[in-house]
Structure formats: C-alpha cells, structure tokens
Amino acid sequence: MTVWDRPEPPTQPVPLDRERIVAAAVALADEGGLEAVSLRKVAARLDAGPMRLYRHIATKEELFDLMVDEVHAEIRPEEQPGDWRGALRVLAQRTRQAALRHEWLADLLGGRPALGPNGLAVTEATLAALDGLADVDTVLRAVETVSAYFTGAIRREIANLRAERATGLSEHDWQRASGPHVMSMLATGRFPALAKAVYDGTDVDAEASFATGLEWVLDAVAAKLTLPGGDSA
Incomplete structure (x- = not known):
C-alpha cells in the first residue's frame, strides 16, 4: 500500500497532517538539501513529537515521495x-x-x-x-x-x-x-x-x-x- 492509499489518522488537538508535514520537509530541503530532512527534524520544525509524524508517514522514503509529488x-x-x-x-x-x-x-x-x-x-x-x-x-x-x-x-x-x-x-x-x-x-x-x-x-x-x-x-x-x-x- 502506498502512502497515498493509506488514510491519515484522526485530527489531534494540535493540527498535524501530511500537507503541513510535507511543507515543512520541503522548506528544510530548500534550506539545507535532502540531508537536512528527517522525520525528527520535520517534527521539530512543527513543534511536534516524532512519533506523531510516524502516524502519518512511515519512512523517510515516503516523505521524499510526497515532497517530489508536491513539486x-x-x-x-x-x-x-x-x-x-x-x-x-x-x-x-x-x-x-x-x-x-x-x-x-x-x-x-x-x-x-x-x-x-x-x-x-x-x-x-x-x-x-x-x-x-x-x-x-x-x-x-x-x-x-x-x-x-x-x-x-x-x-x-x-x-x-x-x-x-x-x-x-x-x-x-x-x-x-x-x-x-x-x-x-x-x-x-x-x-x-x-x-x-x-x-x-x-x-x-x-x-x-x-x-x-x-x-x-x-x-x-x-x-x-x-x-x-x-x-x-
């Protein structure tokens, strides 16, 4: 199952979804290249715990796929x-x-x-x-x-x-x-x-x-x- 086929989890008290995650990842990559992108760094950018991101995106490769699709x-x-x-x-x-x-x-x-x-x-x-x-x-x-x-x-x-x-x-x-x-x-x-x-x-x-x-x-x-x-x- 691809990342696009997997539904997102229910909204949490602090809004977090793939759109915000991908936007943060793209911003990090624009600033420092792909080496500047990890789920932990994206989580820190969004002031969220890393485990919350894993509910939306399973791997860094999935995140890269989403970033490419965004572009x-x-x-x-x-x-x-x-x-x-x-x-x-x-x-x-x-x-x-x-x-x-x-x-x-x-x-x-x-x-x-x-x-x-x-x-x-x-x-x-x-x-x-x-x-x-x-x-x-x-x-x-x-x-x-x-x-x-x-x-x-x-x-x-x-x-x-x-x-x-x-x-x-x-x-x-x-x-x-x-x-x-x-x-x-x-x-x-x-x-x-x-x-x-x-x-x-x-x-x-x-x-x-x-x-x-x-x-x-x-x-x-x-x-x-x-x-x-x-x-x-």
Whole structure:
C-alpha cells in the first residue's frame, strides 16, 4: 500500500497532517538539501513529537515521495500546449525551473515513476499530448528519451551550482584558475580535438545550452514519430 492509499489518522488537538508535514520537509530541503530532512527534524520544525509524524508517514522514503509529488504540482502547466513538441518542451523547462527553486529535486529525478496525484497528472498530460502519433511503445520511448536528456542536464547544472558555492568560484573564475594547467596540457599537442573546442568553441550559459540540447533531442524524437496517414511528425 502506498502512502497515498493509506488514510491519515484522526485530527489531534494540535493540527498535524501530511500537507503541513510535507511543507515543512520541503522548506528544510530548500534550506539545507535532502540531508537536512528527517522525520525528527520535520517534527521539530512543527513543534511536534516524532512519533506523531510516524502516524502519518512511515519512512523517510515516503516523505521524499510526497515532497517530489508536491513539486510536480509546480511542474504541471496550467494550460497544456496543443502540440506534442510544445508539451515535451514545457515539461523539460518547467522541471528545470522547479529544480532551480528546489535543488534537492535533482537528487530524486530519474528514479522510480512518480505515483502521487500530481506526478500522475503530469505523466497523463504528457502522454496525452503524444497520443495517436505512433504506437504506444514508440511514444513511451520518446518520453523516456526526452526525460533522460533533461534529467541529466538538470543534474549537471545543479552540480555546477553546488560546486560554485562550495569553492566560492564562479564558472568563469574556475576557468581562469584552471586556465594555466589546461593551456599547458593543450600545448603538448596530445589533445588536438580538445584544443579546437577550447579555442574555437562558443561559451554559452546553462539556460541556452539546455534549450539547444532540448531542441536537438526533440528533432530526433520527431524523426521516430509518425502521424496517422504516414506523415512525419
């Protein structure tokens, strides 16, 4: 039985329910990451005894599931785009935006499917946007491919943000600091392809890189989708 199938206990004199518990857990995670979240810490945040929380949530993993579903409410668009490409683009962009607001989300993306009501609503809306474009298996692989791209890209971006905070060096500061070492290695002539990338490549910010990569992935997905009648998507 999942946490969503299990009924909550009766209201106590001091109100406590899953909604308040999850809100407190999200606030703790926003402040200090997932390592700052435990049932005891959430209980302390709510000025409640830890055993009271166990009446609502059995494990920390259940709490994480509820937190992810809470954020899925932010990911789900109020109005779904009318075409499959727009739907997948919005899913990717809104997931990235949610992860930038809640960096801990990056640590929980890409695991088991989200089974909460908000997560299921996001999945339903996404699959509905591709309904009829191809057979079910092709549609599922298309969604998995786009999800794999934005999950990896988001994790990389969040990792860079965390490294920036840990070292106190921005991306450009780090590049300047590591520049002498990189230049000396390139001067050996052993890395010609890397040298070309360093000297001739264009530096873009994370948002532009994310958007470009997403469009390339969507182009690849379009080549696999076929509209009724045999026209390419």
